[in-house]
Structures are given as C-alpha cells and as structure tokens.
Amino acid sequence: MTAARATYSVRQATGPAAQAHLLVDPVTFSPRYDLDRVQGRFSRAGHPLYGEPIAGVVLAAPGVQGGVAGGWAFLAMAGLGVGPAALVFGETNPVMVQGAVTADIPIVAGIDPAFFDEARSGDVVRVDPSARTVQLL
Amino acid sequence: MRLTDHERHLLDGGGGEALARLLGEQVRVGDFFGAERLQPIANAHFMGDLEVLGDAGLSYLTRLAEAGLQVQVPTTRNAQSVDFAHAALLRQSDDLVEGERRVRAVLGRLGVSTVNTCIGYQTVYQPRFGEHVAWGDTGTVAYANSVLGARTNYESGAAGIAAALTGRTPAYGFHLDETRRGNVRVRVTAAMRDLADWGALGAIVGERCRGYWNVPVLELDTAAPGQDELKHFGASVASFGSVAMYHVVGVTPEAPSADAAVDGRELVDRFEVGDDDIEAVFGRDLAEGGDVDLVVFSAPQLSFFELKRVADAVAGRRVSDRVRLLLTTNAMTCRGLEEQGLLSAITDAGGVVLQGTCWYVMDPAAQRREFGWSRLVTNSAKLVNIIRAHGYTPALRRTDECIDAALTGKLSAR
Secondary structure, eight states: OOOOSEEEEOSEEESOOEEEEEEEOSSOBOHHHHEETTTTEEOSTTOTTTTOBOTTSEEEESOBOSOTTHHHHHHHHHHHTOSOSEEEESSOOHHHHHHHHHHTOOEEESOOTHHHHHOOTTOEEEEETTTTEEEEO | OOOOHHHHHHHTTTTOHHHHHHHHHHHHHHHHTTOOSEEEOSOEEEOOOHHHHHHHHHHHHHHHHHTTOOOSSOEEEOOBSOOGGGTTTTTOOHHHHHHHHHHHHHHHHHTOBOOOOSOHHHHTOOOOTTOBOEEOSHHHHHHIIIIIOOBOOBOOHHHHHHHHHHTEEEOOGGGSGGGGSOOEEEEEOSOOOSHHHHHHHHHHHHHHTOSTTOOEEEEESSOOOOHHHHHHHHHHHHHHHOOOOOEETTTSTTOSSHHHHHTTOOOSEEEEEOHHHHHHHHTTSOTTOEEOSEEEEOSSOOOHHHHHHHHHHHTTOOOOTTOEEEEEEOHHHHHHHHHTTHHHHHHHTTOEEEESBOGGGSOHHHHHHHHTOOEEEESOHHHHHHHGGGTOEEEEOOHHHHHHHHHHSEEOOO
8 A cells, every 4th residue: 555645634524535636626615516427527628627527536625515406416417427536525515415325435524634635636635524525645 | 213103013014115114214314314203294295296306206106106106194295397288388398297107196186186296385285373384496495484374494395295194294304393583683774575575585694594494584774575475485485594484573373483483592693685586686687687598486386466466467468479478386376377368478478477386397408498588587586597497597576577578579788
C-alpha cells in the first residue's frame, strides 16, 4: 500500500472505502445544476470545471447547493458508469448523503479545512469512511 | 440509533428484503447525521420524474413495486417531465414520453398519487403546524418548514420513496427544535414590488448564507408577503443556498419576534438588503435588452392567482410570433382556470399552459436544440439558477416585464 503524504480527519462518513484521482471543485457543488448527468461532465456555463469528467474521480467541494435531484442523479450516473468514485465535502446536506447511500458511493463531510489548501486535482486520494479519514497518497 | 422492536424486526428482514434494504439506507443516513431514532411521518412527497430518475431510478422503483411494497402514508409525486397533451408541440422524445408513462404506472403500483405537482401545499395537502412529513423538492420543504411550521428535511428522490414505504424518516435536522432556530438576520428595506423581487431576495440571501443548516430570519420594512411571494422566496433561497427553512418576523409561525426565531442561537451573519441590491440581481443578465426567444412562468408551478394575473394581462392580445410563452401548473389548478374562462384567455393569445410538469424537468436542453432557443426571460429566480446548465441565457425580470417581453418579443434594457 502506498504511504500517505497527508491524512485528514472527517466528521461524518458512510460507505465503502475508495481510491482514485481527485477533482477539486472550488465552488459549491450541485449534481443537478452543474452536470450533464448522462455524459458525467460539468456542463454549467462558466463553471470552473466546465467540461471536466466526474466519472471515476473523488470529487471534493467545500459545500453543496441546490435541489433534491441529486438523490437520483448519483444512482442514474452510477447506472450509466459515469458517476464519481467518492464524494468529499466541507459541509453537505441530506440530498448528497441520501443519494450517495442509495448509489453506494462513499461520502464524507466535515473534512479538516486544511485539505482544501493542500489537495490538488489529479492527486491520488484514499477515502476511508470507516476510519473517518481522507488520505493524499 | 435506537430502533423500536418493530423497526428492528423490519431491518432484520421481517418485512422482506426490499423493505429491510430501504430501512438500512435510512439508518445509514440517520447515523451520518447523528439521528437517535426514526420519526414516524404523516405524509410523503417526492421527486420522481423520468428526467431525474434516469433508467437506473426507474429500475429501482420497479424493483420496489415487484417486491410488493406499498406506501404507508399518503404520498404525492412532484412534477413529471412530460405534459402528454403538449409533448408533440415541444417535440419531446418518444423515449421520454413512453418512459414517463412507465414511471407513472410503477408509481401507481406503489400507491403513490401521481398528482405531479410542486405546489401540493397550495392545492393538495397542507400539513398542520408541527406535523412531521418527508418531502422532496426543495421549494416544498422550505414552504412546509417555514410557512406551515411542519417539519421535514430535504428528502431526495430515493429517500422520499423510502420514507413513504417505511412510514418514517431519520430524526435529525429540521425534525428537531434546535435546527429550526435562526442564525442569520436580514433586514429587508427594499420595496419588494413583485414575485420576482422575492426570488431575487432569495438569490441574495441564498448566495450569501449558503448552507443547509443556515436559517435566515427576515425582518421586513414592507407589507407582509402572501403565499405566492413566500413560495418564490423559498424556492429561490433553497435553489441558490440549499436552505431548507427561513423565518419572516411577524409572518411565519415560529417567528413572533426576531429573538424568538433566533432563540439564543449564535448568529453567523447579519446584513441588509435594499432596492439597489434587488435591482442588481435583475441587472445580472441581458441588461442590454434585445430579442427574446422564450418567456417561461414556471418553477414552481403557478398558483391559480398567478395564472389569473397573466390571463388578465394577455386577454385579447397576441404573443409575439417570434416568442414561445410557456406556463406550468398542476391539473387541479388548470381545471379551475378552465372553468373560469382564464385558460382560453392565455391560449387564445398564443400562450401554452402545461400541466403536471415544471418546465426545467422537461429536458429543456433538447428543446433548446430542437427550436434554437437561447434567450429566456422568467419571473422565477429558481429557473434562472437552474437553466444555465442546460445552455440557456436566462434573465430574471418582474412579472409585467415578462408579459411585455412575451407580447413584443423584446426585452427592454435596464
């Protein structure tokens, strides 16, 4: 197993462990408003991640916004094979958690704020809900 | 989490594997948020249109129906993706239309009332003060918590149907007294002249106090808002800020005073919103004015009186040939409109009243491609926020400006 460069604690967590490349969303995330949920890409005009694929990545965002559609969005994207491998949030809401649980995608929240200062898109990260940690590898 | 003997029995498979799995998902969500127990509910409302469900969601619901599960409380569905009577006019795909018919059939097997409305609280079921419900569609949640004093979290699609089928939901968040206290104080000095002003206020407050756990407390210098104003504010603040509850001092039931609404909770922000702030929201898009492709009244569906206002304004006039005017409502309201002779006032003018749907769930990106639409005007701040992801250039304007844009095909510069 690769040694961790840094380990960050999280306050809330559920789901299986996952390891993948990181995609950092600098703004609050909404699967409904930001994504083409069929292609699994950011499609919101003017979004900092416009065009970036979400498929298979660990998506990290400081917070979330928007509506209840997220619940079905994660299941729909998982069904099409274009969903994220895991979700890491500063703050989250029930929609993301309900959606992730139904789609069996690991989700953590309340991460040590230092994570967003130090982690970069493309880093390999391991999300371990049972240990309540996120590691930069 | 503490479970009752009955809940433990169900979790162990006593009610079948499908029910056990649903309850298991609820327990996982409850554990995530520190819930100590499950809360029995009186009513459920969830979002389950084909556009948001996808094939995976439809398969999920089908598995639940095949397991023989039935809703345990009266349950309604939010707006669907298709108005069957207007599907051809909007060139909606056969896949979407047929898929929506399949969704409706599956929901019927589960015992869900497919009333297809996001304004059920204005037309179908209004929970009493303090009643615990499990509602999806953020605007309905904001309205239930704030205006009615009912208690619900955001219950996203699958969680909403899970609550309906188990008759309970994890007791965290807005089911609990402490979460409902205000932590942001907003003094509103703006004149608040139109529904769109309330949507604009929702955008300002939502963007500044973003976060599900924040509860804004509004103090108004203006007259008390009505149902539709609160509806537009709630839908907007939920859309822009993921906010699930707000108070309006002297208006909403848990805010007889600002101090009572805050009840000792630490404030995270305090600010004022004036006329210039509201005007700035209107000026964000298409400030230069110009041609308009589409005028949409939707998100949330329109109440009877919202529709009557448009009907009265366009009666005997014609919508511009280069503009499509779309309005959405539910079947019950549409029937009332028809009975009053108001539906024909809109349709004779060239407007299209869609029922049982909300335009942004009708695959608007496909319509944009089909019709070459781009520049959209609406009095719904929520729609403005959502529709950018579908490739439109939307602008928020007051109701009269929207009607004028529909009749002239042009938007005035601001």
